[in-house]
Amino acid sequence: MRATQALFTIALLVGQPAAADTTTIAFGSCLRQWKPVPILQTVRSMKPDAFIFAGDNVYTDTGLYRFKREPDRIAKAYKQLAETAEYQALKDSTQLFATWDDHDYGRNNAGAEYRYKDGAKQAFMNFFDIPANAPQRARPGIYAVHYLGEAEHRIQILLLDTRSFRDPLQQGETNQQCPRSRLVATTDRTATLLGDAQWAWLSDQLAQPAALRLIVSSIQVIPDGHCYEKWGNFPHERQRLIQLIQDAGAQHTIFLSGDRHLGEISALPATENTFPLYEITASGLNSAGAGEGEHNPYRVSDDNVRDDHFGVVRYITDASPAVELTLYDVDGDVLQHYLIDYASWQLTLPRIAR
Numbered sequence: 001m002r003a004t005q006a007l008f009t010i011a012l013l014v015g016q017p018a019a020a021d022t023t024t025i026a027f028g029s030c031l032r033q034w035k036p037v038p039i040l041q042t043v044r045s046m047k048p049d050a051f052i053f054a055g056d057n058v059y060t061d062t063g064l065y066r067f068k069r070e071p072d073r074i075a076k077a078y079k080q081l082a083e084t085a086e087y088q089a090l091k092d093s094t095q096l097f098a099t100w101d102d103h104d105y106g107r108n109n110a111g112a113e114y115r116y117k118d119g120a121k122q123a124f125m126n127f128f129d130i131p132a133n134a135p136q137r138a139r140p141g142i143y144a145v146h147y148l149g150e151a152e153h154r155i156q157i158l159l160l161d162t163r164s165f166r167d168p169l170q171q172g173e174t175n176q177q178c179p180r181s182r183l184v185a186t187t188d189r190t191a192t193l194l195g196d197a198q199w200a201w202l203s204d205q206l207a208q209p210a211a212l213r214l215i216v217s218s219i220q221v222i223p224d225g226h227c228y229e230k231w232g233n234f235p236h237e238r239q240r241l242i243q244l245i246q247d248a249g250a251q252h253t254i255f256l257s258g259d260r261h262l263g264e265i266s267a268l269p270a271t272e273n274t275f276p277l278y279e280i281t282a283s284g285l286n287s288a289g290a291g292e293g294e295h296n297p298y299r300v301s302d303d304n305v306r307d308d309h310f311g312v313v314r315y316i317t318d319a320s321p322a323v324e325l326t327l328y329d330v331d332g333d334v335l336q337h338y339l340i341d342y343a344s345w346q347l348t349l350p351r352i353a354r
Helices: 039-045 063-067 072-082 085-093 117-127 196-206 235-248
Strands: 022-028 050-053 095-098 144-148 155-159 212-216 253-257 263-268 277-282 309-316 322-329 334-341
Touching: 022 039, 022 155, 039 085, 039 309, 050 155, 063 072, 072 085, 072 117, 095 155, 155 196, 196 235, 253 309, 263 322, 263 334, 277 309, 277 322, 277 334
Parallel strands: 022 050, 050 095, 155 212, 212 253, 253 277
Antiparallel strands: 022 309, 144 155, 263 277, 309 322, 322 334
């Protein structure tokens, strides 16, 4: 067993059946709307309680779309996805939630500076049938909260907006570690990823009661060593997010992320006076293939997933409560599976000398 796995009081189990008293939430990202997307039929066959589009839900700035006018091309990309039978069948049978990443926002790596973000928001709201009285229609950005389940088994789904308020990424003149992207961690502690209003909203939401919290971030939170977009490009914001969760006592929290065209499950171990945090990345509904040989010290398995896939979170509420994190391929076969014992997912207290 890898050393990182030994740090957690969790069992790694493959192919275990889900318990009867289970809420199932599927999610995925990085869907190229001009390509076949049979994996949505596989998602539908599992009859999840909800499906979350975690960003790059369409590509508006690549392929032939890069020659089309902004922001009109965004609505056209959504229209092409809407015309696929697999999407329509999923929409007709499953509750859908969504946030965005850069390619459906409008441009690669774009942030607050993107001039067409209002048009992008309108296309997003229309496509995902966001109600006219929804809070996100009346404020900047698209961040939102939803709930599944009741009482002591309530699941909170927090959909972050990592685009509308994000300050520019920092690039070095030369970067031997990341020669292509040249991305470096910003040293400007005033730079923001979420913006003041979204931070205040998130703090308020974490104070609400929930048995399980799913924080959907289009970009990865825990993995911080790769050369692409991540919370680690704003290290003070990453630490702020982790600390906010810890201070709120929101111990049963899982990050859901996309963007990377790979899949993996990561864990941030507990330290003194903290509890562990987990992240499942599912990126590549029909466009996976990146990340071969990539190192991630937080990954719970030896390798990432580079075949097309989607993620599933199962909250089991029987006599032995647990949370299952699973990555499935287009045939519904298990690629990776991780089981978290709900009862042991607690604060690590300092040892008292005797």
